Amino acid sequence: MAKPMFARRLSKELKDLAMNPPAGVDIIDANDFKVWKLGLAGAPGTLYEGEKFQLEFNFGPNYPLESPQVLFVGDNVPIHPHIYSNGHICLDVLYNHWSPVQTVASICLSLQSMLSSCTSKERPPDNANYIKTARANPKHTAWAFHDDTV
């Protein structure tokens, strides 16, 4: 086999993202199969309308068998009860609900829907404590997912 699995899969995903990007998503930087930067625009009619965010995807050689590392980067990290100010995102599909049928596009859709359903812009209550102790890689956090509706 010419290309390793993650490269084959990611080249297809990249092509698909470029041709049919989910609403509000654009590719900022995807020059290799290690790190991608995507833009995510807050959906019209939601608390995040008009805001622009940046997402970073880090892929390991076991992608898609293992989940990518996904976090918000840049100056504007969305203020949301499930998003820490260091960019870490509390979303089950990124961790223990990851399955290889997820794609970069499906993650973007999940994040877009997480933002769109938000009714109150605030940080997680344990934000200050968390960002002091968290590792750079959010996959090393032992997450507990309580409420998907916030």
Next chain:
Amino acid sequence: MHEHQEPTPETFSTPVLSTTTATATAVAAEAAVPGAMLATPANESTTAQSLSTASQEPRQGEPTAQSNEIQLTDEQILTQMQAIKDEEANAHPLVDNSVDLTELEKEYENGSQAFKNKIKNLSDTHDRMRRSRGDGNCFYRAIAFAWFERVMLAKTKPELYTHAIKAMEESKDLLLAAEFEPLAFEDFYAVTLETLESVPTSTPEALLTAFQTDEISNSIVMHFRLVASAYLKTHQEDYAPFLEFGQTMDEYCSMHVEAMGRESEEMMLIALTKAMHIGIEVAYLSGNQSADEVNFLPFSPDTEPYMPPLVLLYRPGHYDILYRKSHCLEGVV
């Protein structure tokens, strides 16, 4: 709202046990009574965790390691994880060479008499076994290998190959019916189909090598996982009643079926049996029954199976492949 524990990786505490030690643990822990359809064998996950050293997502409720340990960088953690994986890989191939059943007896030399009697009885009808690595994928890998091997060794029965190809093609339709994105499954499918198509011109040694190669082996495991998941999703009315209250089939499948390293339950056995039109017989070897007979649990497809049942050896938390003497005599294996 959500909480998190002290961010410690699961790697600190990952034990590396030899098969023998792990088996001893499994034996010591009173085994689940098999036979109840769709019941998760007790101890399955705990045993699997001690058996498994492959990287897995942090599981909820998993005890985190000592918080006063020196904090490692992500880079160091990755290196450590890789080292553990390599160690496991060197110790146990994903699928091993087949061995005489006396090897199984040796594992229980110091075990209970009940075990010895059962293995003795098992060896009247079965002569060989083949180990599958205890990485949480052992069921899928064992069943896939046994299936491929059957097709390979049945050179005198070319119709078996035709049936197998047909089952593969149908499995793709099933994935589409379950609304999986082609982009997400076609690479796994392609590798699995390619391996199957190579069977008529390949050798048993080459098949084993393919199953020992991470990328090929894991793609095949993944395809079989997705097939099981797709079957459950497209037959929700039959299987949803077995889920925990409030859990949807999609949630169950993404967490327990589609993700690598997650142990199988009987629901997945049933799903694969029906989706691939193969019979599976599971020999339950556990120490808690007084009878000396090994309990065989058959899983049958709805359609006429095109090959004799594949036989697996189950010990709490782990599956290996068994070879039945009569199958050899029939020239099937």
